[in-house]
Amino acid sequence: MAAHTENSLREYFEWFHRNPELSFEEYQTTEKIKEILEAAGVEILPLPLRTGLVAVIRGKRTGKTVALRGDIDALPIGEESGVPYSSEREGRMHACGHDFHTTAALGAAIALHKRREELEGTVKVVFQPGEESSRGALLITESGVLKDVSVMFGIHGVVNVPVGTVAVSAGPVTAAVDRFQIVLQGKGSHGAEPQKGSDSIVAAAQLVTALQTVVSRNLSPLSPAVVSVTRIQGGNTWNVLPASVELEGTVRTLAQEDRKRIAQRMQDLTQNLCSAFDVAADFQWIEGPPSAQNDFGWSKLAGQVALRQGLSAIPSQLYMGGEDFAYYQALLPSVYIQIGIGDSAPLHHPAFRVDPGVLEPTAKYLVALAESALLRIKNSKITE
Numbered sequence: 293m294a295a296h297t298e299n300s301l302r303e304y305f306e307w308f309h310r311n312p313e314l315s316f317e318e319y320q321t322t323e324k325i326k327e328i329l330e331a332a333g334v335e336i337l338p339l340p341l342r343t344g345l346v347a348v349i350r351g352k353r354t355g356k357t358v359a360l361r362g363d364i365d366a367l368p369i370g371e372e373s374g375v376p377y378s379s380e381r382e383g384r385m386h387a388c389g390h391d392f393h394t395t396a397a398l399g400a401a402i403a404l405h406k407r408r409e410e411l412e413g414t415v416k417v418v419f420q421p422g423e424e425s426s427r428g429a430l431l432i433t434e435s436g437v438l439k440d441v442s443v444m445f446g447i448h449g450v451v452n453v454p455v456g457t458v459a460v461s462a463g464p465v466t467a468a469v470d471r472f473q474i475v476l477q478g479k480g481s482h483g484a485e486p487q488k489g490s491d492s493i494v495a496a497a498q499l500v501t502a503l504q505t506v507v508s509r510n511l512s513p514l515s516p517a518v519v520s521v522t523r524i525q526g527g528n529t530w531n532v533l534p535a536s537v538e539l540e541g542t543v544r545t546l547a548q549e550d551r552k553r554i555a556q557r558m559q560d561l562t563q564n565l566c567s568a569f570d571v572a573a574d575f576q577w578i579e580g581p582p583s584a585q586n587d588f589g590w591s592k593l594a595g596q597v598a599l600r601q602g603l604s605a606i607p608s609q610l611y612m613g614g615e616d617f618a619y620y621q622a623l624l625p626s627v628y629i630q631i632g633i634g635d636s637a638p639l640h641h642p643a644f645r646v647d648p649g650v651l652e653p654t655a656k657y658l659v660a661l662a663e664s665a666l667l668r669i670k671n672s673k674i675t676e
């Protein structure tokens with residue numbers, strides 16, 4: 293990539309970083325992306341998206357289509373990174389590095405457009421809104437824009453991995469993210485006369501402890517999973533036992549069978565334990581994105597392309613956080629690729645920062661990846 297492109301990437305990145313917008317409010321971000329793409333002559337597809345957009349680079353008509361994703365939204369976090377281009381919007385920050393993903397995807401789209409005559413097919417570059425809400429990927433899939441896509445690649449920065457390192461391997465990378473809500477309904481009484489009620493606080497305390505046995509007693513020790521009760525609320529004074537207590541929390545799993553097993557065990561434990569305490573229980577399970585699972589063959593290609601680009605390739609950094617990229621993976625072969633962004637505070641932390649040195653190699657890598665994927669599809673068709 294020419295020096296002027298490198299400078300432009302840095303400029304775009306700093307603009308996005310200074311102007312973070314929350315999920316589905318990325319109006320100015322979308323405008324900026326559009327402006328940059330239009331100035332470079334890149335075609336934008338007419339889609340019914342309020343924020344986010346999909347660019348298309350049409351190469352040879354005989355080829356298939358591959359897709360790249362960059363997510364564009366930021367978080368409700370006040371920035372404390374100290375970078376000179378810090379957020380200019382109070383309480384908002386690109387603390388997950390989506391400003392980097394957006395910039396790299398822009399760089400790739402522009403470079404691919406310049407080389408479109410040699411391209412063995414079509415590349416769709418998805419600037420996805422609302423990743424942090426876990427619903428943005430669904431809007432993109434519902435738009436139908438991925439119907440003709442053979443393989444999709446998404447990137448995400450990973451902290452404390454050197455710039456120039458690509459982490460990718462087949463199998464799970466992020467966890468399924470589910471949420472549960474439990475309401476225990478007992479019978480309130482005077483704090484001095486517990487025998488006249490049925491105590492939902494004692495039942496809730498037992499339940500919190502019992503739920504922790506699901507991972508340790510009902511799952512294989514070789515299978516990673518998390519059950520976290522993150523909110524517990526009941527009562528409003530010191531001398532009254534309340535009638536009800538609410539619990540809420542999250543479950544993270546990598547394997548689909550563990551996900552089902554945990555949901556069932558939690559529900560059974562809740563009902564049976566509460567009935568032993570004479571307390572009624574309502575258990576709600578709210579499903580989020582599944583675990584991101586990388587395709588075997590395409591992950592291998594992603595690693596090979598990294599090495600060919602002079603980058604290092606290491607295995608995926610397994611993470612029990614969620615990623616709505618998993619919704620794409622449920623539909624088509626796809627690979628979620630982690631890119632080292634250097635030393636930093638963790639993702640979603642006010643002091644999180646991305647080393648801007650990652651912009652140019654990532655944009656170049658995405659170009660090489662799209663080109664190699666199209667070439668691989670072409671060659672496999674020849675040998676079919």
Ligand SMILES: [Zn+2]
Pocket residue numbers: 388424639640
């Ligand atoms: Zn995030």
Ligand SMILES: [Zn+2]
Pocket residue numbers: 388389390423448
């Ligand atoms: Zn993210």
